[in-house]
Amino acid sequence: LATAPVAGPPTSVDGFVKEFLRELNFGQGVTLAQSTVNDQYLALARTVRHYLMARWLETSRRQFEQQTKGVAYLSAEYLLGRQLGNALLATDLTEVVEDGLRSLGIDLATLRSQEVEPGLGNGGLGRLAACFIDSLATMGVPCIGYGIRYEYGIFRQTFVDDQQVEQPDGWLALGAPWEFPHPEQAQLIGFGGHTETYDDEGVTRTRWVPAWDVKALPYNYMVPGYLNGRVNTLRLWRAVATDAFDLKIFNAGDFEEAVRSQTFAENISKVLYPEDSTPQGKELRLQQQYFFVAASIKNFVYDVLPEGFDLHELPERIIFQLNDTHPVIGVPELMRVLVDEKKMDWDEAWAITKQCFAYTCHTLLPEALEVWSVDLLGRLLPRHLEIIYRINDEFLAEVREKFGDDELRIRRMSIIQEYPARAVRMAYLATVAGAKVNGVAELHSQLLREKVLPDFDEFYPGKFTNVTNGVTPRRFLRLANPALSELITETIGVGWITDLERLRELEPYAEDEEFRARFAAIKAHNKRRANAVLLERDGFTVPDDHMVDVMVKRLHEYKRQLLKVLHIVTLYDRIVSGEVAAADVTPRTFIFGAKAAAGYAMAKRIIHLINAVGSTVNADPRVEGRLKVLFPPNYNVTLAEKVIPAADLSEQISLAGKEASGTGNMKFALNGALTIGTDDGANVEIRELVGDENFFLFGMSEPEVQALQDAGYRPSAFYESDPTLRRAIDLIASGAFSGGDRSTFEPVVSNLLHQDRFMVLADFASYIAEQDRVDVAYGDQEQWTRSAILNVARTGFFSSDRSMVDYIDRIWHTPPVR
Numbered sequence: 001l002a003t004a005p006v007a008g009p010p011t012s013v014d015g016f017v018k019e020f021l022r023e024l025n026f027g028q029g030v031t032l033a034q035s036t037v038n039d040q041y042l043a044l045a046r047t048v049r050h051y052l053m054a055r056w057l058e059t060s061r062r063q064f065e066q067q068t069k070g071v072a073y074l075s076a077e078y079l080l081g082r083q084l085g086n087a088l089l090a091t092d093l094t095e096v097v098e099d100g101l102r103s104l105g106i107d108l109a110t111l112r113s114q115e116v117e118p119g120l121g122n123g124g125l126g127r128l129a130a131c132f133i134d135s136l137a138t139m140g141v142p143c144i145g146y147g148i149r150y151e152y153g154i155f156r157q158t159f160v161d162d163q164q165v166e167q168p169d170g171w172l173a174l175g176a177p178w179e180f181p182h183p184e185q186a187q188l189i190g191f192g193g194h195t196e197t198y199d200d201e202g203v204t205r206t207r208w209v210p211a212w213d214v215k216a217l218p219y220n221y222m223v224p225g226y227l228n229g230r231v232n233t234l235r236l237w238r239a240v241a242t243d244a245f246d247l248k249i250f251n252a253g254d255f256e257e258a259v260r261s262q263t264f265a266e267n268i269s270k271v272l273y274p275e276d277s278t279p280q281g282k283e284l285r286l287q288q289q290y291f292f293v294a295a296s297i298k299n300f301v302y303d304v305l306p307e308g309f310d311l312h313e314l315p316e317r318i319i320f321q322l323n324d325t326h327p328v329i330g331v332p333e334l335m336r337v338l339v340d341e342k343k344m345d346w347d348e349a350w351a352i353t354k355q356c357f358a359y360t361c362h363t364l365l366p367e368a369l370e371v372w373s374v375d376l377l378g379r380l381l382p383r384h385l386e387i388i389y390r391i392n393d394e395f396l397a398e399v400r401e402k403f404g405d406d407e408l409r410i411r412r413m414s415i416i417q418e419y420p421a422r423a424v425r426m427a428y429l430a431t432v433a434g435a436k437v438n439g440v441a442e443l444h445s446q447l448l449r450e451k452v453l454p455d456f457d458e459f460y461p462g463k464f465t466n467v468t469n470g471v472t473p474r475r476f477l478r479l480a481n482p483a484l485s486e487l488i489t490e491t492i493g494v495g496w497i498t499d500l501e502r503l504r505e506l507e508p509y510a511e512d513e514e515f516r517a518r519f520a521a522i523k524a525h526n527k528r529r530a531n532a533v534l535l536e537r538d539g540f541t542v543p544d545d546h547m548v549d550v551m552v553k554r555l556h557e558y559k560r561q562l563l564k565v566l567h568i569v570t571l572y573d574r575i576v577s578g579e580v581a582a583a584d585v586t587p588r589t590f591i592f593g594a595k596a597a598a599g600y601a602m603a604k605r606i607i608h609l610i611n612a613v614g615s616t617v618n619a620d621p622r623v624e625g626r627l628k629v630l631f632p633p634n635y636n637v638t639l640a641e642k643v644i645p646a647a648d649l650s651e652q653i654s655l656a657g658k659e660a661s662g663t664g665n666m667k668f669a670l671n672g673a674l675t676i677g678t679d680d681g682a683n684v685e686i687r688e689l690v691g692d693e694n695f696f697l698f699g700m701s702e703p704e705v706q707a708l709q710d711a712g713y714r715p716s717a718f719y720e721s722d723p724t725l726r727r728a729i730d731l732i733a734s735g736a737f738s739g740g741d742r743s744t745f746e747p748v749v750s751n752l753l754h755q756d757r758f759m760v761l762a763d764f765a766s767y768i769a770e771q772d773r774v775d776v777a778y779g780d781q782e783q784w785t786r787s788a789i790l791n792v793a794r795t796g797f798f799s800s801d802r803s804m805v806d807y808i809d810r811i812w813h814t815p816p817v818r
């Protein structure tokens with residue numbers, strides 16, 4: 001009886017209504033008549049929680065009893081998206097709730113729109129973590145996700161005079177119905193101070209004496225599996241001041257200082273850093289990293305593992321998966337726990353630690369590789385720095401043993417970088433400590449081995465592997481695209497939702513005229529739905545007869561939003577110069593979504609330019625409404641779920657060799673958009689699967705990029721020799737999009753002409769030629785729809801369920817599922 005959880009409420013409409021009204025009355029403290037939409041949303045969320053609770057308790061209990069190996073996913077970011085729709089889907093309650101609410105005069109869709117999404121991530125890396133924990137729950141793999149409960153998630157983007165302005169994202173302000181704080185499981189996390197040695201019955205040991213500490217409070221979130229009665233846990237940590245911290249100061253009579261120090265401690269989980277590729281070496285960021293990783297390891301070792309667990313068996317019980325280098329400080333932390341706290345022998349502890357971590361790399365850009373100055377690290381985490389030094393000494397000794405005294409190689413491979421400043425290379429530490437290192441798409445993994453870490457690949461045969469990213473079909477197909485989901489299910493049954501390769505069974509229907517008509521009607525329906533959302537949100541309209549051409553992703557020069565702008569300017573120029581009659585232009589609506597890191601000046605200028613080009617093009621009567629540029633602010637998961645299903649064309653146009661994988665590319669293909677893309681990241685695998693004839697490829701390949709780089713790239717040569725390109729750039733430079741002011745976009749133009757790190761100009765001609773082919777192809781709607789259907793049918797590979805199977809087989813070796 002003590003371990004049997006109370007069953008959830010009855011799943012009848014009546015049962016639901018009773019429970020909902022109870023929550024409204026007793027939880028929110030209002031009557032139905034008094035209640036606001038927010039009251040109703042909160043009561044509904046809590047009601048849905050009740051249905052999940054028994055399964056959650058049961059899943060946790062069984063995981064504890066079974067003693068099987070599980071995964072601890074360590075990620076500084078989880079870009080979850082709204083929870084309500086997914087919880088209803090996972091419990092099959094959508095209809096019951098819809099009917100029940102209707103009987104009370106409440107519209108479910110209205111309550112769903114009330115939810116503020118937890119935006120606890122920047123982009124691809126954070127969304128990937130959210131997809132992975134969804135898949136693990138659905139597949140019944142024991143997993144705890146560990147991360148940070150930021151009080152402010154990714155900033156809310158607004159535009160003022162066409163330029164980005166950041167607003168704080170106070171996602172908790174209206175209530176947080178999905179979280180369960182567990183203050184009794186709080187952990188103390190130390191910082192600063194010094195280390196000292198002491199004699200422990202004849203053995204000399206080291207201990208760390210921190211100067212200050214903060215309390216880490218866990219907040220648990222349910223991660224429901226799809227219709228399988230399982231609910232895994234996401235545990236996010238919040239920093240609060242320790243009582244001792246402020247009491248000491250308070251007792252010393254300094255009330256103000258006591259309050260200030262409290263704020264200081266609580267700053268650690270205050271806000272998500274909005275950079276998504278350029279680490280700045282900020283002290284608070286390192287505090288965040290150590291804070292959540294130390295709390296997670298403590299939680300696992302002291303609270304999740306049964307009492308008296310023999311830590312020599314740790315590798316049989318857990319694998320800590322490092323989502324990029326952000327949690328790598330967990331490596332010296334586990335060593336510190338084993339050696340200093342558990343008094344284990346160093347070699348033994350290192351043998352265990354090496355088996356407990358695996359590292360996923362998400363980038364190739366050199367400036368994105370994290371390094372922490374020895375100065376800062378030594379000040380904040382003195383014991384960890386000592387441990388890192390010893391790991392490095394022993395590692396370099398092994399390198400010497402294998403390769404001899406090759407000083408150049410030693411310097412290249414050292415975990416400690418000497419120039420421009422002494423610093424710890426976190427990717428190297430992760431590679432040395434990780435049992436496996438993986439890239440996130442075939443091309444990326446290959447380049448990682450050959451270009452970023454070749455010495456390590458040689459030193460550690462078999463350590464490097466690939467796991468191509470995936471996306472959850474529950475959120476990005478079933479929930480985001482109900483109409484297409486319905487058609488698919490009607491055609492091939494429901495199995496696809498948890499076995500996405502079954503979409504293959506749709507292939508023959510590409511030749512079925514009636515199926516094509518229904519498929520095309522669904523795309524049109526999704527465009528109207530996106531139109532309704534954009535109209536209500538931003539006052540935008542998407543004309544019914546336009547091709548919808550979408551580029552949504554973080555703003556970064558390597559992703560080349562500028563190339564897209566140059567295409568739009570070229571189409572505009574063709575019309576206004578009279579080269580082409582507006583009536584002969586394929587009508588297109590371009591939709592952009594992109595946030596720029598607050599300190600990334602060039603990215604912000606590019607946002608300004610997109611908005612400026614949009615304002616000019618949209619207002620010019622000569623265009624006759626045949627080109628439209630829409631840039632809804634604050635692109636997030638919620639908007640993605642509306643825009644992606646409406647897209648005809650997916651823009652994946654990064655410079656070859658720069659986008660590790662991309663995951664938006666997968667979401668678009670699965671929703672029946674055709675891709676125009678470079679041979680980069682997972683685009684390569686998408687094209688292989690859908691077939692060349694169903695993919696618009698352009699641009700240099702990675703080896704061609706390398707060759708051009710080696711030969712000496714001169715962007716101005718392309719400007720001088722290509723009149724189309726020259727006209728587009730000149731038009732921007734002329735002030736045509738900035739009220740005649742030539743200075744506004746001068747930095748963008750001169751950067752393109754004289755630097756162009758990501759070779760926009762070199763790929764321009766190829767891009768325009770391929771876009772012209774897109775226009776022609778779109779003219780044959782039957783053929784286009786055939787291709788779109790084949791894109792859906794052939795991209796089942798990109799389910800994050802498959803990614804999880806690959807992680808299990810190649811990296812985790814957790815027990816097989818099903």
Ligand code: 26M
Nearest residue numbers: 124125273275276277279362440660661662663
């Ligand atoms: C680092 C330091 C300080 C603040 C933030 C960061 C940081 C945060 C996120 C650095 C990188 C971050 O994310 C990188 C990222 O999102 N990479 C993307 O990962 C996706 C999932 O694997 C891939 O699909 C994308 O190609 C890759 O760009």
